[in-house]
Amino acid sequence: MKVLVTVKEVAEADDDFSIDGTDIAESDLEYDLNEWDDYAVEAAVQLAEADIADEVVAVTIGPERAEETIRMALAKGVDRAVRVWDDAFEGAFPDVASKIDVFEAVVASEEPDLVLGGVQAADTGFGATGVALAERIGFNHAAVVNDLEVDADAGLANVHRELEGGVEELTEVDLPAVLTVQTGLNEPRYASLRGIRQAQRKEIAPMDLDDLGLDTTDVESTLTLTAMYEPESESDAELIEGDAGEAADRLAEVLREKGVGV
Amino acid sequence: MSVLVVADHRRGELRDVSYELVTAGRELADALDGELAVAVIAGDTDRFAESLNRPGVDRIYTVENGEEFDNTVYTAAVTELVGRSGATAVLAPNSVNGLDYAPAVAERLDIPLVTDAIDFAVDDGLTVTREMYGSKVETTVAVDGDQFCLTLRGGEFAPAEGVGEAEVESVTVDHPDSGARVKGFEEVGGGDVDIADADVLVSVGRGIEEEENLEVVEELAETLGATLSASRPIVDSGWLPKNRQVGQSGKVVTPDVYIAVGISGAVQHVAGMKGSDTIVAINTDPNAPIFDVADYGIVGDLFDVVPELVAQFE
Ligand SMILES: Cc1cc2nc3c(=O)[nH]c(=O)nc-3n(C[C@H](O)[C@H](O)[C@H](O)COP(=O)(O)OP(=O)(O)OC[C@H]3O[C@@H](n4cnc5c(N)ncnc54)[C@H](O)[C@@H]3O)c2cc1C
Numbered sequence: 037m038k039v040l041v042t043v044k045e046v047a048e049a050d051d052d053f054s055i056d057g058t059d060i061a062e063s064d065l066e067y068d069l070n071e072w073d074d075y076a077v078e079a080a081v082q083l084a085e086a087d088i089a090d091e092v093v094a095v096t097i098g099p100e101r102a103e104e105t106i107r108m109a110l111a112k113g114v115d116r117a118v119r120v121w122d123d124a125f126e127g128a129f130p131d132v133a134s135k136i137d138v139f140e141a142v143v144a145s146e147e148p149d150l151v152l153g154g155v156q157a158a159d160t161g162f163g164a165t166g167v168a169l170a171e172r173i174g175f176n177h178a179a180v181v182n183d184l185e186v187d188a189d190a191g192l193a194n195v196h197r198e199l200e201g202g203v204e205e206l207t208e209v210d211l212p213a214v215l216t217v218q219t220g221l222n223e224p225r226y227a228s229l230r231g232i233r234q235a236q237r238k239e240i241a242p243m244d245l246d247d248l249g250l251d252t253t254d255v256e257s258t259l260t261l262t263a264m265y266e267p268e269s270e271s272d273a274e275l276i277e278g279d280a281g282e283a284a285d286r287l288a289e290v291l292r293e294k295g296v297g298v
Numbered sequence: 299m300s301v302l303v304v305a306d307h308r309r310g311e312l313r314d315v316s317y318e319l320v321t322a323g324r325e326l327a328d329a330l331d332g333e334l335a336v337a338v339i340a341g342d343t344d345r346f347a348e349s350l351n352r353p354g355v356d357r358i359y360t361v362e363n364g365e366e367f368d369n370t371v372y373t374a375a376v377t378e379l380v381g382r383s384g385a386t387a388v389l390a391p392n393s394v395n396g397l398d399y400a401p402a403v404a405e406r407l408d409i410p411l412v413t414d415a416i417d418f419a420v421d422d423g424l425t426v427t428r429e430m431y432g433s434k435v436e437t438t439v440a441v442d443g444d445q446f447c448l449t450l451r452g453g454e455f456a457p458a459e460g461v462g463e464a465e466v467e468s469v470t471v472d473h474p475d476s477g478a479r480v481k482g483f484e485e486v487g488g489g490d491v492d493i494a495d496a497d498v499l500v501s502v503g504r505g506i507e508e509e510e511n512l513e514v515v516e517e518l519a520e521t522l523g524a525t526l527s528a529s530r531p532i533v534d535s536g537w538l539p540k541n542r543q544v545g546q547s548g549k550v551v552t553p554d555v556y557i558a559v560g561i562s563g564a565v566q567h568v569a570g571m572k573g574s575d576t577i578v579a580i581n582t583d584p585n586a587p588i589f590d591v592a593d594y595g596i597v598g599d600l601f602d603v604v605p606e607l608v609a610q611f612e
Contacts (some may be wrong), residue, residue: 050357051583060431129439132401132411155397159431163392164401164415171402176477177369179398198547199308199394202487202540205367209478220534258410262425263438266585269463273579273592283596284606287578290594294555294576296498297522297611 037188037211039080039089040148042166043073043109044138045102046159058261064293069105072154076217078224079184080152081113088186089150091115095142097125097135103240110235111227118142122245132164134255136172139165141248143173150193151214155180163216170214178209182218183255186211300332302385304376304400305350306393307341308367309483312349315391315450317457322418322450324354324458329420333357334462335383340364341373346468354459355572357383358466366480372399374473375479377406382469387424412439413449425572430597432564433587453569487541487548496525498555501544501571503529505560505581514604515559515562521611527551529561545570560600563588565586580604 046066049178053064069077083089094109094117096102106117118257120138151170156163163179170177182204183196191211196204200220229234245251276283292298303323305316320336327334333356338346343360350358359382361375376399380388388407390400392414404411416436417427424441426448493499500519506512519526526542532544544551546566556574561567563579563586571577572591579592579601589595596603 047431049434049585053434053583053585055435058437061436110506133303133405133408136405138332150533161428161430163397164404164411164413166401167398168401168405168411171373171405177398177402178368178478181393196484197394197398200313200546201550202543202548203309203484204484206481206484207478208481219530223536229577258442259412260440260442261437262440264430265437266434267429267436267587268588269590271590271592273589273595275589276594276596280598280602280606283598284603284610285609287594287596287603288610290578291522291555296555 037089037149039083039092040093040146040151041073041076041080041094041109041114042151043077043094043096043106044070044154044157045096045098045105046070046157048158055266056181056235057266058264060264067101067105069108070154070157072156072158072217072219074224075155075219075221076110076112076152077109078222082222083186084113088188093118093146093148094129095120095139097121097138104230106240107235108227110238110240112225113231115238116232117240118243119176119240120243120248122252122255124245127255129261130255131257131259132162134169134257135165136169137250137254139169140172141250143169148161151175151185153214153216155218157218166214166216176210176213177215178207178213179216181215181216182221184215184221202263216252299330300305300335300383300385301327301387301389302335302337302376302383303345304324304337304339304388304390304396305346305607306391306395306456307346308395310342312346313391313393314457315393315452316350317352317456318452319389319391320350320352320355320449320458321455325510326387326389326418326491330387332386335379335385337376337379339372340367343468351462351464353460353462354458355462355464358464359383360466360468361471362468367395367398368476368480369398369402369478370476371471371473373402373406375471376403378471379469380407388447389445390449392451396449400447400449403508404541407445407447409445409447410441410443412441414451415448416451416454418448429565432562434585451565487543489539489541491525491541493525493527493542493544494549494551494552496527496553498522498524498557499544499551499553500557500559501527501529501561502532502559504531505559508534509535512537514601517596518604518608521608524557525567558588558592559604561588562586563591
């Protein structure tokens with residue numbers, strides 16, 4: 037069975053950041069593999085190690101910069117990767133449907149039995165790509181999976197969906213399926229030195245829209261980011277000033293007033 | 299230009315966001331000059347319909363389909379009800395179940411989707427307010443399209459109250475065999491302590507960096523006679539058991555004092571602790587969203603501040 041993992045390189049804002057137009061200034065952003073996708077990668081690699089998956093392919097939509105991040109997924113045991121980018125994505129705020137256009141084309145050529153991705157991307161926090169993709173490609177799906185057991189012979193994935201308030205739903209999903217992976221599903225590994233060396237020789241196939249049989253009208257977004265700003269703080273928090281000792285002194289006073297530690 | 303709102307329920311109970319959706323749905327319907335319909339799918343549909351019959355709801359559709367959530371059925375039912383009601387706006391909860399069908403509904407209807415909305419406005423078209431970058435910024439997103447689907451964050455709108463005059467209509471929906479079947483539920487997080495019972499919580503987040511460093515906060519908890527709780531990454535890493543997790547998928551806590559140490563204040567965490575009487579935050583990042591819900595804040599390194607605080611009580 038073949039597993040496709042959708043991964044995204046996400047941006048995280050530095051502690052001190054400024055906003056430039058409708059995004060955080062490029063110099064105040066750090067890039068990394070999306071935390072949720074790291075768990076999806078680990079799940080896929082574990083399926084390969086258990087001889088349930090014969091091949092694990094990662095796909096990302098991202099500029100050349102993202103290769104470094106994708107290379108880390110390869111170093112952790114993903115067999116090869118596809119990186120899709122096009123000028124049309126530069127500076128755009130893609131909607132769910134345009135990402136799905138890309139992934140649908142990749143699914144058509146890779147023909148996976150199982151697609152894994154993170155619950156959400158940490159930067160935009162949309163949480164919709166996996167489920168929308170399942171609908172488009174006619175796969176079954178389950179969102180927010182924090183336990184996974186694949187029974188390839190029965191054509192099933194037995195999953196737990198993590199609901200609110202410490203309740204898990206035990207669900208049986210028919211394959212082929214798309215599952216969105218929650219943090220805590222497993223313990224993502226660190227890439228070994230050997231893995232990092234091997235990853236240098238693995239393929240990251242660059243593709244643009246044309247290669248996928250798409251054009252820019254396919255990925256025109258229905259969404260436009262019109263403003264970004266720091267939220268107005270609703271709190272009237274007392275910010276305790278001073279060095280650590282002074283701050284601790286004042287906080288101790290506050291806590292004692294509340295009857296704590298007395 | 300009517301609005302269809304989809305109720306959220308689980309194991310026999312309507313979830314609070316359902317009533318908030320009614321309020322938001324009515325606002326949106328007023329802005330669009332249209333009607334408000336509510337969809338109740340599966341579960342105890344009659345009882346839920348009665349509870350959701352609040353002022354401003356014009357119609358309630360009930361779709362009977364067993365007890366449990368089923369994304370195949372929800373996707374089919376919402377799509378069918380959009381057609382039936384002529385809704386141009388679909389408003390679903392940004393809950394774990396909402397995220398299991400709303401993207402499929404938007405895709406099937408080929409309409410734009412914006413998730414985790416905290417507010418919206420209708421002028422020339424729809425503009426949605428939502429956060430990005432782990433709640434560090436707010437954004438507005440303009441939606442191009444006459445029809446759209448939104449998922450609404452819980453706790454942002456007041457719950458609708460009172461008794462309304464909605465018409466209730468039972469609808470049968472055809473759907474294919476389910477591709478994902480619920481087999482049961484499991485409660486997690488039992489065990490030695492119930493953090494929901496604690497008067498004082500020292501809560502630790504990823505700022506602690508290493509498992510070995512937990513000693514630092516353990517000592518503080520001990521000194522203050524407090525109970526230790528945590529944000530999700532600490533539990534995901536297996537450093538503390540699941541019953542210590544505060545937040546959306548952990549416990550909701552309302553202690554007298556909640557001391558957040560090295561926790562950024564992501565929305566799913568805040569959902570579990572914002573009702574605390576007094577909230578203290580210690581964080582190196584002055585822009586961390588936890589300071590927005592805090593009553594007292596120290597911008598500083600926990601490894602400096604916490605030992606000093608312990609010393610104050612020794
Ligand atoms: C469906 C779903 C459900 C979720 N449920 C939950 C839930 O129940 N509970 C939960 O907590 N999360 C939950 N999350 C995860 C949530 O989105 C965040 O990822 C998580 O809360 C972040 O935890 P954190 O604040 O400890 O880590 P981070 O966001 O990484 O924050 C660490 C903080 O520590 C600060 N820091 C770093 N070093 C220091 C230092 N030396 N001194 C002081 N401060 C320092 C940093 O400035 C930062 O603000 C859920 C997510 C999803 C998608």
